Structure formats: C-alpha cells, structure tokens
Amino acid sequence: MIFYFSGTGNSKWVAEQIASCQKTKLMPIGDEINTSCSYHLEPGELLGFVFPVYSWGPPQIVLDFIDKVKVDTLDGRPDYLFFACTCGDDVGYTDRVMKSAFERKGWRLDSCFSVQMPNTYVLLPFFDVDSHDLEQSKLRKAVKKVARINTILGARSNSFALLVTSVPWIKTYLIRPLFNLSLKKVDSKYWVTDDCIECGLCAKACPVHNVEMKNGKPAWKCDGSCVGCLGCYHRCPKHAIQNGKITLKRGQYYHKQN
Template sequence: MIFYFSGTGNSAWVARQLAEGQNEELLSIAVEIDKNKEYKLREGEKVGFVFPVYAWGPPEIVLRFIRRLKMIKPEYLFFVCTCGDDTGRTAQLFSSAVARKGWRCAAGYSVTMPNTYVSLPGFDVDDEDVETQKVHNAVARVRFINEEIVSRVQTKHYNCHEGALPFTKSYFLRPFFNTFLMSPKPFHATEACIACKKCEKACPVNNIKVTDRPVWGDNCTQCLACYHICPVHAVEYGKVTAKKGQYKGRLLRDL
C-alpha cells in the first residue's frame, strides 16, 4: 500500500512507478485524509509514503494524515520524497512522525525532480536543459529505489540529499516559512483569466472556487498546482511570479 501526496505531478509520477514496481495499491492522501477509515494490511504488505519536500520537511497534510492513520504496525515502512534541490532533515521529521505511532521507518530516499517553487524572489522553474537532466536521472533513481524496496532493505542512514545546513533549514527556517510564508492571500488571477476552472480541479485540497475568477480559501498547502496548470498564466502569487515560468511536467508524460 502506497500513500502519496502531489501538487504538480512529480510525486504522483514517482508514486506510480513505485506502486507498479512493488505491485502495491496506490492511494491519494488528499482523497483519503477525511475518510476516517481503518486500513487493512495483507500479511507482509509494505507501506510506503511518497510526497514532495515543502520548506525542508514533509507537507503538513502528510503529517496530519499520519496522525489520523489507522492501521496495524506495518512490517516494512518506507518513504520517498521529491525535491527540486535538497531535503534538509525531512527524513528525520517523517521518521519522528511515524515513531509517534509506534512504527519504524525502515528506509527513506529522495528523488531530485524539476523545481516547481516560485513563490519567493530568487526561486524559479528550471530551464529546459536542467529539467531534462533531472528527469533522466530520476528514472534511474526510481529504478534503484524500487530494487531496494523489493529487497526490503533496512537502511541505517536515510538515502536523502540533505544539502548544506540541514538542521538549520528544517528546524529554524521551516517554522518561519510555515508561519509567515504559506498564506494563500497573495494568490490572485489577472484579467487574462478565462475561468476555465483548471486551477479549481487541480487543487488537491479543494481550496479554490471559480465563478468569474478563482477565489482561494484558507486551506492551502502551497503546492502551486493552480499556478502551474493555468493555460494563460493568469494565476499569480503577489507580484513575485509575474515574470516566472510554469512547470508542465511535459517530460513525465512521455515516460
């Protein structure tokens, strides 16, 4: 059983490759989180989590899902996180979350994928060459992870690209990000908006309603699916994104 959360599609693609490679059921956290159900595990069934790194940690929706999750202790539990650059101490934050359930995370990995974060100055999507190389490397990386998980590898150290100053990023900068830089209030649609409702349909937490133009609620994960999917680049985040690119996941569709 593999649970996944994805905004722009990178983690969804990784999750599909893993579900196929492990012959495991694939379940969307955004769909499952409010069901209040107990999940039945087959004997020996693996349990995996796939999610993007947000501000050097797991998205809050993933942590909230884990807190609510009802199932017996998995025999083998793993995670795979996707990131545009580095993960910080995402692995430790995730393993601590499952440890509070009395579970042990046997293995964890990161997969570097095309960058999608554009909400701050200095952050933008990758250029075409970098995106192509990242996707090429990701294919091999996911193949390696699939092989490890099939063998039920127990890792002493999680196989994640933490980057520089991981502790500072995850335990000092992350709380600042989550408190002050996660607000949906700067989201707006310009006059270019055609009210196609693609942003509404793409939002994994149903936080957008479109009449004449989209209106954002308060339940935002900052996944930026609405920004990247807009066919006319009408969705903006304050003034920061006006001249930035969009990530369409075009290479993943060809795999």
Template structure:
C-alpha cells in the same frame, strides 16, 4: 500500499512508477484523508514532496490521522525534491512514531523544481531539467530494488544539502508561519479564460468559482502545493509579486 501526495505531479510520477515496479496499489492521501483505511500490507510506502525542507502541512495532518499502533514488516518513504531535503525524513519519522508507526527506510528522488514563491526560486532551466530526466529512470530502478529487498535506512540514500538543521528547524517554521497561506493568490481577469481548471484540480478543494466567474481561494485548506499556479493554461494566477516573471511546469496527474 503506497500512500502519496502530489501537487504538481512529481511525487505522483514516482509513486505510479514504483507501484508498477512493485505491483502495489496506490492511495492518494488527498482522497482518503477523511477516513484512512487500515492497511494490513506487509510493505507500506509513503511518497511525498519536500516543502521548505520539511513535510507539506497537509501530509503532517494526514499522518496524524493514520490508525495507531499498526505494525508492518517494512515501512518506507520516497521524498521528492528539486534541490535538497534537509531533515525532512527525520520530521516524517517523528510524526509516524507519534502514531506508533516505524519508518524503516527513506529514499530521495531529485525532480524538477516547482517552487516559485520566493526571490531566487524558479523552475529549472532546460539543461537542468534534462539532467534530472536522464537520472530518473536509473534512480527509480534502484529504489524499487531496495524496496523489494526491504533494505534498511542508509544515509547515502538521502540528500540533506548544506545547513540542513538550519533549513529544517529554523527556516522551515518561519516559512510555514509566514508563507503557507492562500491570501496572496490572485488572478488576472484580463487573461483568465474562466476555464475552472485550477478549481477542479485543487487537491484539497480550497478553491471555488466566484459570482464573477473568476477563481477564489480562502477556504483555509491551502498547503501551498502551487498546482493552481502551474496548471493555469494562460499563466493568469500569481502569488503576490513573488511569481512575477517566473516559469511554469506542465501538470501530469
């Protein structure tokens, strides 16, 4: 079984290819979060994006809901990130340990940048995106081989980046406290076509269409995946002034 969470499609792409390579079933965390099934597979994987050098808030909640004390022969995680991951794997290992699960190995796959909600953060340039695309196939072949062989943890398989402790243990808590909120999301009524794509595709059901035909947030379940921002066909959604002039990525889910 591979449990995955994906906001803009990066982690889904990894999970789908890994499932095909290893003949494994997929389970979307956002679909099974209410009642996580007990998985008796010998090999269990988690595929998820790195948010602020840590875990998405939703994934933290999902891990807490896992059946406790279940033993598997091999548990691994594949983390996707645009640049680096800090100590996100350590945070995941600790979260799993609290429910009696052991994380045996971690792999990182560098994907397209999708975070656009702070100054200096934007989608990748075409050249950077092409470089990542070229490296993707080879990296996935390597990860699938390691999983098939139940390889142990290897520090060379992760991408911590500069100042990982500062990022994961100082900046990340501040980020979660100050920025993980849907309060700054808004829609430009002059551009919005009222197609409802953002509402239908929100993975956590955090949106609805208002009486005026425009999308609304504020259901208290936002994990800041930015799917609503990137999926809008008219680029009508913004996150305060942070996303002014920022790009979008194509959603493939």
C-alpha cells in the same frame, strides 16, 4: 499501499511508478485525510508515503495524515515502511522529522529515499523554476533513481541515503517553522488576469479542493485548507494565475504525465 501528496505532479509520478512496480494501491492524501484513515494491509504488504519536500521537511498535511492513519495488522504496525520524497535541491533533515512522526505511532522506518526533480517554489526573491535543460536532466535521472528504489523495495531491504547538503539543522528546525507560517496565507494573495480562458484546470489541479470555479474563473476558498503547493499557479496554461506581484516574472512547471 502507498499514500501520496503532490502539488505539481512530481511526487504523484514517483508514487505511480512505485505503486505499479510493487503492485500496490495508490491513495491521495488530500482526499484520504477527510476519511476515517483506517486501512487494511495484507501480511508482508509495504506501506509507503510519497511527497514533495517543503522547506526542508514534509508538508504539514502529510504529518497530519500520519498522525491519523491506522492499519489493521495484528500489532497495528506495517511489516515494511518507507517514504520517498521529491525535492528541487535538497531535503535537510526531512528524515528526522518523518522518523519522529513514525516513532510517535510506534512504527519503525525500513527505508527512505529522495528523488531530485524540477523545482516548483517561486514565491521568494531569487527562487524560480529550473531552466529547460536542468528540468529535462532531472527528469531523466529520476527515471533511473525510481528504478533503483523499486529494486530496493522489491527486495524489502533497507536504504537511508537522502540528498542532504549544507546546514540541514538550521534549514529544517529554524527556517522551516517560519516558512510554514507564510505557506498558510498563500491563497489570500492569488488573483487572475484577463488571460484566463476559463478551462478549470487550476481547480482540478488543487490536491485539497481549495479552488472553486465561480462564473468561469477560479476563486480560492481561503478557509485554511491551502497548503501552498502552487499546483494551481503552475497548472494554468495561460499563466493567468498570479500570487501578489512576484509571479509576474516567474516561470511555470507541471509534470507532463499529470
């Protein structure tokens, strides 16, 4: 069974490739977190979490879901546990944060993977989507990387190689908590330009159903459920969604298979 979270489709694509190859169920965390979070696992069935890296760690919604989730094996632990994260650049100490979350449940991690994919964060100065060439190159390499992940998962072997670059401790344990505070307010800065064609794709893209269509235009609930994934911004075919002024000159990216 694979639980995934995805704002702009990269992690969803990875999760789908794994679920299809490993012949297992795929469940969206954005919906599942509002249920009892209790699941049946067959003996030997793998349990996996697939998500994007946000500020060198897992999104808070993924950690909240892991705290809640229960499986019905004899000892309450999965037989084989992995996570796969997607990132634009590097993952910091995402593995340490995830291992701590699993340890709190008495679960042991068997494998973890990172897949570099097109960048989606655009809300700070000097951050933007990748050039077309870099985007395509990352997508081509991701196909091969996911095939290798599937080989390891199929054999139920162990792998812990993640894409970590400079100063991971500072990124994950100093910058990330501050960054997470800013993520909570992302939806209060959204607005819509006159280019909106009332297609509703932004509302459909939101993994936590935080966008409602009112009189043909998107309206953000601003009730604390936004996770700052930027899915609504990137999905708009007219670049009609803006976040403050910073996105006026930023690019967009959305995984084409979503």
